[in-house]
Amino acid sequence: MLRAAAEVIDEVPGALHQFGEDDEAELMATLLRLQGRSSQVGAIVAADAVDRGVLVGSDAANTSQWISGRLTGGTRLEPKAIRVMASVADACRHRKNTVIGQALLKGSCSVESARTALLQADKVGPVIPTAERDEVLSWFLQVDPALGCDGLTRLTRAIIDRFAPEKLSQDDENLEGTESLSWSTTATGMTRLVAELSPANAAILKEAINAKSAPRPANPADGGRGATKERLEAPSARGHGSGAAFGLNLDDDTTDSPTASGQPVRDERSPGKRRADALMDLVGAGARAATGDGTQASAATVLLTMGLQELLHGHGATTSTGDVLDAGAARRFACTADLIPVVLGGPSQPLDVGRRERLATRAIRVAVILRDGGCTFPGCDRPPGFCEIHHVTPWWAGGKTSLTSSAMLCGRHHQTVHRQGYTADIQPDRVIWDLTPGRMPGHQTTAA
Incomplete structure (x- = not known):
C-alpha cells in the first residue's frame, strides 16, 4: 500500500491540469500531512530497526548511516534531516524518553x-531537580507547534531565568566569548555574512534592523525603489501585563502609500532587501559618528518586558521578538538603548514613567568623552567611538542622568560591570572603579 501511495504521488505533477483550485488546496494539505507524518513514522521505524538488531547486521556505523542507505532511486533528503531523525530515533529507545516516543x-x-525538546530538557533538568524528566519533556511538547524550535528554546531560557537567573547570566557570558562573524563570496559575486551572536547582541541587531526595514513608499523617479524618507510616529510605551515595557513605536505600515499624483505605489523591495538596506544604513550611521565629532548616538531601540520585582531581583527580560535576555543584558540596555521605560506593578499601574532624556544628552555625552577619553574600565584602551555611556547609579535604582553619574565603558566591560555589580567613584577629572562584586546600587538583591 505504501509503495502504491508513492507511485500515486509520482503521478501527481503530470495530472495538475486536471485539478481545480479547491482540489489543489486539498492536495497540498494532504502532501504536507504525509511529509510531516512520514518523518515521525520514520523515526519510530528506525528506532525499532535498531532494537531488532538490523543495524548490527548491516554495514552502517550508526543510525544516520543506516537511514541514508535506505535512500533509493531519485530520492533525496538533506543530511541534516537524516541526522535529526536518527538522533530522535536513538533517544526514543531509552525509557527516560518515553514521552517523546508516545508523542511521535x-x-x-x-x-x-x-x-529540540530532548536537547532543552537536558538544560532545564539541573535547574529544577525536583521535576521528573517526563514532566519537563511534556512542558515542551505543550508549546504551540506553530512556534517551532524557536518557541521551545525561548521556553528553556524563560524557565532558567525563573529558577536560576545567575545560570542564565553565566551561560550568556560564555556565549559572548564564542561570538563570530565571517563572510565569503558566492558564485554570483555576492558576499554572504554569517554571524553567531549572543542573545543580547542579537536582540540589538534584530531590533535595529526591524526598526529601519519597514516598507516605505516607492518613488517612480528612482526606478520603483523604496523612498529614503523615514516615517516615524511619536514614541509610545506599551505595557504587557504586569511588567516593564521599553520601546519606540515605528511606522510598520505595510499598505500602499499615495504618491504626489494620489496613486498608491508599493515598496517593491523584498523583505530581505529591506533588511539589507537597513543594515547598510546602520553601518553608515556608525561610520559617520566615528569619523565625526566623536559623539555616538544611542544604541538600537529595544522593547523589553519585565516586572519591577523581576528587574530588582536579577531576573531577565523578554524582547518584542520573544527572546529572553539575562538580567545583566537587560540592565545594560537600560543604560544604552533608545528606550521609553514604563515600569508597571500590580494590575498594570504605572510606578515610574521615564523619558528619552534618561539617556545622556548630547552635552553630557560630549563632556563625558572629554573627561574619560574612552573606556574607563581598568586596563582598557577602547576609544570613545567604541564606548557607551554607563549610569553608575542605574535608573532602575533611582539614578539620574548627569555628568557625575556617567562613565564611558566599551560594550564588553559594560556587560561585565552590570553582571558583576561593580560601582565607581566619579571624580571631576577621572573615574575610579571599585571592582568589588555587588557594590552597584540596587545590585545587592541580585548578589544575594
Whole structure:
C-alpha cells in the first residue's frame, strides 16, 4: 500500500491540469500531512530497526548511516534531516524518553520539535531537580507547534531565568566569548555574512534592523525603489501585563502609500532587501559618528518586558521578538538603548514613567568623552567611538542622568560591570572603579 501511495504521488505533477483550485488546496494539505507524518513514522521505524538488531547486521556505523542507505532511486533528503531523525530515533529507545516516543506515535509533535525538546530538557533538568524528566519533556511538547524550535528554546531560557537567573547570566557570558562573524563570496559575486551572536547582541541587531526595514513608499523617479524618507510616529510605551515595557513605536505600515499624483505605489523591495538596506544604513550611521565629532548616538531601540520585582531581583527580560535576555543584558540596555521605560506593578499601574532624556544628552555625552577619553574600565584602551555611556547609579535604582553619574565603558566591560555589580567613584577629572562584586546600587538583591 505504501509503495502504491508513492507511485500515486509520482503521478501527481503530470495530472495538475486536471485539478481545480479547491482540489489543489486539498492536495497540498494532504502532501504536507504525509511529509510531516512520514518523518515521525520514520523515526519510530528506525528506532525499532535498531532494537531488532538490523543495524548490527548491516554495514552502517550508526543510525544516520543506516537511514541514508535506505535512500533509493531519485530520492533525496538533506543530511541534516537524516541526522535529526536518527538522533530522535536513538533517544526514543531509552525509557527516560518515553514521552517523546508516545508523542511521535500520536503525531502530536514534529521530529524537529522532538529533537529540540530532548536537547532543552537536558538544560532545564539541573535547574529544577525536583521535576521528573517526563514532566519537563511534556512542558515542551505543550508549546504551540506553530512556534517551532524557536518557541521551545525561548521556553528553556524563560524557565532558567525563573529558577536560576545567575545560570542564565553565566551561560550568556560564555556565549559572548564564542561570538563570530565571517563572510565569503558566492558564485554570483555576492558576499554572504554569517554571524553567531549572543542573545543580547542579537536582540540589538534584530531590533535595529526591524526598526529601519519597514516598507516605505516607492518613488517612480528612482526606478520603483523604496523612498529614503523615514516615517516615524511619536514614541509610545506599551505595557504587557504586569511588567516593564521599553520601546519606540515605528511606522510598520505595510499598505500602499499615495504618491504626489494620489496613486498608491508599493515598496517593491523584498523583505530581505529591506533588511539589507537597513543594515547598510546602520553601518553608515556608525561610520559617520566615528569619523565625526566623536559623539555616538544611542544604541538600537529595544522593547523589553519585565516586572519591577523581576528587574530588582536579577531576573531577565523578554524582547518584542520573544527572546529572553539575562538580567545583566537587560540592565545594560537600560543604560544604552533608545528606550521609553514604563515600569508597571500590580494590575498594570504605572510606578515610574521615564523619558528619552534618561539617556545622556548630547552635552553630557560630549563632556563625558572629554573627561574619560574612552573606556574607563581598568586596563582598557577602547576609544570613545567604541564606548557607551554607563549610569553608575542605574535608573532602575533611582539614578539620574548627569555628568557625575556617567562613565564611558566599551560594550564588553559594560556587560561585565552590570553582571558583576561593580560601582565607581566619579571624580571631576577621572573615574575610579571599585571592582568589588555587588557594590552597584540596587545590585545587592541580585548578589544575594
